[in-house]
Amino acid sequence: MPNIPAYLEQFTQANLEEIILRDRSLEIIKELAIDNLCLLEGIKNGIIDLGQPLSEKELRTLAGEVEEKVKDFLGVSEISPYQVSYNKFWNGFPDIIDIGVGVYAIAGGTLSAFSPNRMVPVLGCTAGVIAADLLTRGWFYLHRKKTGASYNYIEKKIYLNKETPQKSAASGLAHELTHHITRDKWGKLPKELCAFEEGLARGAEQFYMYSYCQKHQFDAGYLIDCLKILNEDLFVAYLWGCSQRGKKIEGFEVAFEKIEKMPPKRRTHCVGTAAFALLEQQYDLTLYRQIFNEELHL
Numbered sequence: 019m020p021n022i023p024a025y026l027e028q029f030t031q032a033n034l035e036e037i038i039l040r041d042r043s044l045e046i047i048k049e050l051a052i053d054n055l056c057l058l059e060g061i062k063n064g065i066i067d068l069g070q071p072l073s074e075k076e077l078r079t080l081a082g083e084v085e086e087k088v089k090d091f092l093g094v095s096e097i098s099p100y101q102v103s104y105n106k107f108w109n110g111f112p113d114i115i116d117i118g119v120g121v122y123a124i125a126g127g128t129l130s131a132f133s134p135n136r137m138v139p140v141l142g143c144t145a146g147v148i149a150a151d152l153l154t155r156g157w158f159y160l161h162r163k164k165t166g167a168s169y170n171y172i173e174k175k176i177y178l179n180k181e182t183p184q185k186s187a188a189s190g191l192a193h194e195l196t197h198h199i200t201r202d203k204w205g206k207l208p209k210e211l212c213a214f215e216e217g218l219a220r221g222a223e224q225f226y227m228y229s230y231c232q233k234h235q236f237d238a239g240y241l242i243d244c245l246k247i248l249n250e251d252l253f254v255a256y257l258w259g260c261s262q263r264g265k266k267i268e269g270f271e272v273a274f275e276k277i278e279k280m281p282p283k284r285r286t287h288c289v290g291t292a293a294f295a296l297l298e299q300q301y302d303l304t305l306y307r308q309i310f311n312e313e314l315h316l
């Protein structure tokens with residue numbers, strides 16, 4: 019298989035899907051989804067305080083705390099430097115500026131050499147570069163805003179939306195930091211391993227938020243975000259598995275239709291979450307450390 023580290027071949031999306039489609043798997047996913055839903059409904063009945071958005075400095079301090087816990091959970095001692103920032107229009111993907119300046123220099127230079135009036139091509143190029151830079155920045159800004167928390171592999175940077183409350187920020191940091199650590203270990207991975215990366219990140223995020231919930235007198239605010247996502251992912255994976263195995267459930271026709279039309283990327287996330295939830299049942303939480311040490315063999 020192209021570009022897949024040998025150890026990770028066992029974790030391709032096709033292999034994780036196969037784990038979900040095993041005989042007992044769908045029943046286990048359904049039980050986990052129902053347990054999770056009961057917990058979520060119980061929490062929703064209480065008062066949930068997600069905290070206030072943090073300053074950029076406080077966010078970086080929180081990232082340091084999250085990093086220590088997540089590194090310990092994954093059994094990783096050293097990681098490469100990374101940045102944490104709120105999503106801002108002017109703060110992101112500086113490579114674009116370099117590309118813009120390069121294009122400007124080449125195009126402006128070439129046109130100036132052939133033009134009778136040197137200012138016309140120079141001004142035209144300047145306007146073009148500024149417009150391209152603004153449009154590209156705008157696209158990246160809106161894309162990151164829609165995603166919520168994200169990790170940019172080229173910049174080695176975690177982005178969060180500015181209005182993210184404190185407890186959601188902790189959850190986003192744990193997830194995105196795991197993406198950073200995974201890329202640190204194996205480099206940029208092909209799309210066949212996207213479900214694997216998401217499963218790892220979801221597992222570390224849940225572990226971190228559960229341990230933080232305990233540390234803060236079982237404050238449910240720490241759990242709400244990851245439980246909501248886990249809930250949705252497990253139900254989607256369950257229904258997807260049922261449709262793959264030809265088990266249609268009465269009353270769920272609309273849900274089945276939605277899942278068939280779901281973008282592949284979204285389904286990939288659900289496959290990763292559900293497969294790792296199953297693996298946690300089979301092994302235990304040490305499975306994450308074992309994977310990072312390349313010791314676990316399915």
Ligand SMILES: [Zn+2]
Nearest residue numbers: 193197216219
């Ligand atoms: Zn992710």
